[in-house]
Amino acid sequence: MAETKFDMIVIGAGPGGYVAAIRASQLGMKTAIVEREHLGGVCLNWGCIPTKALLRTAEVYTNMQHASAYGLKAENITFDLDAVVQRSRKIAKQLSGGVSYLMKKNKIEVIMGEARLKGANGSGPAVVVKGQDGKETTYQSKHTIIATGARARTIPQAGLEPDGKLIWTAREAMTPDTFPKRLLVIGSGAIGIEFASFYNALGSDVHVVEMVDRILPAEDKEVSAFARKSFEGQGMKISTETKVDKVEKKANSVIAHITGKDGKTVKEEYDRVVLAIGIVGNTEGIGLEDVGVKVDRGHVQVDEWLSTGVKGLYAIGDVCGPPWLAHKAEHEGVICVEKIAGSNSVHPLDVGRIPGCTYCQPQVASVGLTEAKAKAAGYKVKVGKFPFQANGKAVALGEQEGFVKTVFDEKTGELLGAHMIGAEVTELIQGFGIGMAMEATEEDFFHTIFPHPTLSEMMHESALDAYGRVMHT
Template structure:
């Protein structure tokens, strides 16, 4: 039986980052993975979807080239080539993860793990291991870290079949382009796919059971997003659910029901189910060793410790927000706590969220409603893209930046953005929040000109009634 200090189960972003950090701290480390180095995020999620969206974005630029004084005759696209590029990007990064694990002397065990006792597990080997990987067998470790990720949630009646009803796996590798599509769910995954297919000319309908799209975002940003999506041609139905689905040879009839119980039917070529994800907690032996789970996730404290000593959970399997960067940071906190490095506990209020739709959406911290519900007296500042010279020069004059401060202390409580490149801009506010920055600190900060980041400054100024360009 091979023995390690740390064994990580799952080689997604949370898992491989945790394993590398453990090795850096001097732990003898192994990682168990049945299928993908880099996990769903790198192979079927975060990265390949951004490659697809980039292709769609460039295609849209080509279609509007004349607005920039350029000429592109009869712009078109090759769907197979778009998909091939996306898969190539994933493959390149997959290879890179393998290199990093080898460089840091992390042993890769190829197979499916199941806990037998709190300090031991059995691995059942799977096919096609990477070069140098270990196989099935019994392994021991003083610390076992679960990083098994999550999978798409399946609703009754919306079970994917790979042909008519797609999960995001199917949606990333279409063999042909449908003429029409229904996207069920308007969270980040649903809206990103809706944006991608809409940009390529598909007639897209989005159904959301809650009262607004991107429902976790600030209400003002959600409303702005819904208007922007509608302007681009998306058909959006909020407070609506799918109550029936009839599958035909090459189309689907969906019955939609609104909040008043009124039903209507639409016929589409394909359906994407994007109603969230659930943690991969099954077949791990958690019940055998007594690890507590709740709502499909492992219950873990801010340092990743589960209900059983020596067993930890990080990433999606440890619960929301189910974001790669949250999982990576969570894993580092977990393993540094094991090494007695006294890391700061996970603070989920400071985790940014990004949606790579057209337009992009990004946020961190409290929404205005949640800040008020938490008892804060708030000051709010806003600035529109139309007042920014760089945005106008880029041909991207639509967007909004919103900041929320504690009126008593000046503390930055939250920031919310919609518009071009806001997924890159948001980190400025994330750093500010981690440094406990106040509105006065940001007011006295010099932002370069001409940049989109100047709007971040102007939004702060607006919270004090001092915006210059609005």
């Protein structure tokens, strides 16, 4: 017999989970959320937020080193690694406390412990929670959402198993007990490049190894090429079409065996290694197989409304697969709950309109199709491009590195994609996101008045450039 009944139970209090719980409560459902570690999940405590705090420190540090370019004097610039890490942890703690406040405000019961699905009856599987005291309590709910997130993917190769000392995942990389003078980063997606950018900015000798032919492989090729040139100009070493065969561990360093695209293997010594080769869903130990949930390659299978196919059971966020983004998880949480509540205005998620951001120096942001993917999909395209160095605000800021690129359907004028690299592009990208959501055409961008002087003017100029109407180049 279930001890407590709810309309909605959410398993996992990351961005997707706690947002789903809030929306359920707003719609009048008696709601509970189960979390085994920290409210806010990996994103808030060990991912998105604390890494951005670290990257902000790196950005300020870099600017201080170039103070003379702004007519300022700053000498003997150094950093305190412990203080840098503590600032990051303090910010994460503050925001985790904010999630706790939101749960209380929305009258959501927080249950700390490890959840497991059990059995199935007319109203869906029960949720058994093993509390922090070791005792188990069973809860029944009409609807249950799995939002257990994901963890770092590891490599089943000799010496590359994360050990918390020499081989780091993202968690150890953001709370280092020592500053590595020589750092090997395996993987050049957003996570790998962000950590490479942080440590490189603070003075580490960083080497990024990527198996495919370019870094940031999900981005437009021009953005990837520009980013590589910029990073190498900052002193970063980058090897593409390259793999790490194995790692030999020493007392306080490692010897990596690295094979390049020429087939030759070299041995290089590093103080630490960061594994950044993707993530895998947290699907184990929660009873998915017991209740009939399908899991494929480490991720829960769901339909367009986030249903697992098991009555009353849903899944959202990273546990469902890529793109592994907090904002995608949040949006899925809202879609799932509103569909359960019978909303007539809810729509399935359009993955093609999810913005992606990488907070390196320079920043990278994109939404929609790349030029190559648009052409591969059969579109005849018009492409516009505008450089930062031709924008007044960018010049005034001393941020002249980068460009904005737009891809339009020549036939309809529909914006198919936008791709940016440069200062603050992670803030600018949402302008194109809104445009795509509203199905804006090139004419809409032409007739929108962009304030001057702003970086956003480059969005306007890029659209104009696609149609031969650019003003400032």
